[in-house]
Amino acid sequence: MTVPTNIDLPPKTRGLTAIAGAMSLIAVLLIVQIWLLSAALESFLAGRHHTALPAAIFSGLMFLVCFGLYLFVDRVDAEVRHSDEDRQR
């Protein structure tokens, strides 16, 4: 009995798995960003202004990672569509 690998799966299924993985990572980063924003706001309202810069930098980095994951999702999506179109021809 051979265990099916990811290569054996149809491209659409592989694409969905990749997108689900990327989505999970984005969701985790988003939760951290929400926490970071609330902590920075709390600190700002308490009169502590020195936390704003590191919070903005880390939030920006997390957004860049999210954007990178979105580009990855977009690329996977394009590849799956092209493979579908090729098969239909």
Added chain:
Amino acid sequence: MNWLRRSSSEPLWKEEFSVRTADERYVTRRQLTKFLVLTSFGMFVGNLWILVRSMFSKAPSYPQQTVARLGEIPVGGVKLFTYPTKDDRCILVRTSENEHVSYSQKCTHLSCAVYYSQEDNRLECPCHKGFFSIADGSVLQGPPSRPLPKIILESRGGELVAVDIKTS
């Protein structure tokens, strides 16, 4: 800009409103990913807004205001006043013969009014049992995470004058 190009030769309406169920699921996940990334951008903008406000906010200057005469309050006594505006309630406590302390009366947890407990020599919030030190306004117990803002007092010509507010 290869990564900004549309992903398929199909028209947009065909991509976004697919007839097949499997494709629809695919589109939904992609749209959710877009939405999550947009929300992430919103969080980043929020942090940038806080940064800009922090950079351009000036240190507030407070007016000088007479709050009580020396000897007006007995030892262990309390006087309530407003400072710096009429909406900002404060509490003045005479802790000893020659010592007065004053704090904002607004609890740093959920803004209930704190009162002075002479038996325990501390400021107490009746809403959620937050206790503050009478010496420096620091949190002794309870849900508040920040100390009470301290009103800086000066003694001038037999009067106590509020000159500044010190936050932690």
